[in-house]
Amino acid sequence: MNVELIAYSSPMPYQCGTACYFNTVYNPMHIIEQAASVCYDSEPDFVKFKIAKGCAKTGHLSVYEHAYFTFHVKGISRACLAQLTRHRHFSFSVRSQRYCNERCSEPVFPASTDEDQDGIIADAYDYAWDAYDRLIENGVAKEDARMVLPNGAPTELYISANARALIEASHLRLCSRAQQEIRNMFDLMKKEIAPLSPEIAGMMVPQCEANPKYQFCTEGESCGRHPRLQDVLATATLKQLEEADEK
Template sequence: MTVDLIAYTQRVVPTSDKNPLDIVEEAASICYNSSMTDDYKIAKGCKASGHYSVLEHINFTFYVKDVSRALLAQISRHRHISMSCRSQRYCSEDGFKYVNPFTGEDADVFDNMMSDIDTDYQILKKYHNAKNEDARAVLPNACCTEFYITMNARALIEMSHLRLCSRAQKEIREMFTEMKREVAQVCPEVASWMVPSCEANPKYPFCPEGRGCCGRHPLLADVYKPIEKNKEVVDGNT
């Protein structure tokens, strides 16, 4: 897997501050008729109070390569992203690369299966006149793809809450871990907010996963005892 941050929002008139949070700071300062601070106090305050829309002013674009089509199916469910990905209509997948999720002997078995599928794909095209777009029906979810993906900081943070959870699939978790590493080079604050949902509120970590809890943080029910006057609200939500 390759994950490269290739672009992020910058000012038209460059300043010495390359951190895109500087732009969030400026945009957010208008809300309070206040002046920008050097340490992004206003932007951080907005994040802490849930005023997340200010984070929509800055974008990040990544180039992602050698991930599976299974990962593509998952990431493309998020509606606040822009993507351009390798087409299986216009590109031939002869001798396709794939992501092998297994190890040891199981990995060898999987390699053989992929080789058989590659043969089937090429048979369809060579002997049955199949176009790429029809022959691809035989290709596996493991088939590698590549894409460019752009999203604003809010979408990136909120997707990370879901995809950095230990319940998310390993491959997509790894991709978000790499994205976080890349973002940390240019905007450490946004990277620090890219955490699993159990840590979205750092003062009060709790797991929203119920029985799927990994044990990293307690379940909400383990730390919160609903008081009697809230009983109706609690019952309505369960």
């Protein structure tokens, strides 16, 4: 798997006399801070990003929609793509199995399997690609021959998303309960953003880590990092009842 950040929100170049200035290293938090400042009729803070950070703390994440990122992703499975496209605010341009020849593609193996299980999967992949090759040789259109390809077939795509969409998707996809492949992908996306905007990368965390003061798991089954929300509420209710009895 390979993830590369190829574009991000940056300001228009500006003129100063006869010189034209470009910010070659630009933190998209500047755009977010500037957009957020108008909400409160305040001067933007382009050093500490106080307004933008304050908005994040209060859940006012709409201002984070002004910053965009575009990634080039190679080597993820079609199964991972199916999960990825459930994020409605992402934009995708994906290699087409209808028009591209998928012969000799290198399939993706699950991270959770062992050597013996990989052998079983490899045999299934060999059978699927052999069937695909024979169909192509017999004149079957690529769009129909692709029906025999597995979920492990690799793909390549470009993804664009605003900072809010990335942050909120990360809450789900960096969770320990998410499948390893998509967790790895979001971890690589986070690492690509970090040198550019450590503030935005710092918000790309599992849901249980989104609020440092109140850490709990919203999943039905917790990985054990934090207690489940329903258990926290049950404990709080029991404590309230005990305190009421004492009174």
